Amino acid sequence: MITNMKHIKNKLEAKGVKPTYQRLCVLKYLEKNMNHPTAEMIYENIAKKIPTMSKTTIYNTLNLFLENGLIHAVTITGTEVRYDINTFSHHHFLCRKCGKIVDIEVKCPFCDGEITQINGSKIEEIHGYFKGICKKCREKNNKVER
Amino acid sequence: MITNMKHIKNKLEAKGVKPTYQRLCVLKYLEKNMNHPTAEMIYENIAKKIPTMSKTTIYNTLNLFLENGLIHAVTITGTEVRYDINTFSHHHFLCRKCGKIVDIEVKCPFCDGEITQINGSKIEEIHGYFKGICKKCREKNNKVER
DNA sequence: TTCATGTTTGTAATCATTACAGATTTAATA
């Protein structure tokens, strides 16, 4: 993934979003960190370099990106929203041991865009995720967790 | 669905949960109200009849039920948890107009229990939901929302 | 009855997110 500033600036302008310095920083962070970070994680990291960065700006920016389809929201835990630069429909896996959320490729007729409505209801967003124990954590526990 | 107290008491005891009056009330409410209520909604309703009911008890009870597999948590909005008495794997639809969450029946290989792991990760929970505009809201808007 | 244990309750604390208003920046225009 190319993460230079020019590319990021273009991405914002293509969606009609004015490319301010703060917005460039947030989008750049999301492109570099595809581990579905929280607003807090994004803020903590950017605030290191830009001490004047406000957390409100982080939220404003993320909500702006959401409205313009630049990012997607991942709501798995129920207590916090995680943000995803990957706007193609895909599934997620949340490990209850390490807490990591990883992308998952599964065959899904909805993600393929073949189905646009169900029982007369119009589908605009598709969300699918699994909870369990990831491969690494299973191996770490010497196959105890099965 | 039978929602008499004897049936509810049996359900709790079958899971090894002591059937206290508060727990019976919460489970009874969930059996009667299958519209994926929030903790707040459950509290508001029960508090009408039992003024001494504490919101902490609602949360304690719901978490206890979750641990014992009596109910499932539905996390769609990202800001609040909704609770579901239907513990069979199924999908949900959230309407962005009326805010209602309804059950959805879709063909899904994961819900059938055919697939128990993905890339070496063990699947324990399957969650699938859609966001969009429900049939009723589309009709209400005279087919404007397509 | 006594005692230990489990349950409930009310209040305070926590955490994520939003509201709001003032300060700052930007962009257009004279």
Added chain:
DNA sequence: TATTAAATCTGTAATGATTACAAACATGAA
């Protein structure tokens, strides 16, 4: 270039959901 309106950013306070905690209460066994 100076002016000015609009957009953006910032910090603080407020909100709303959830949890922590400790005291009060209920239960069941000895």
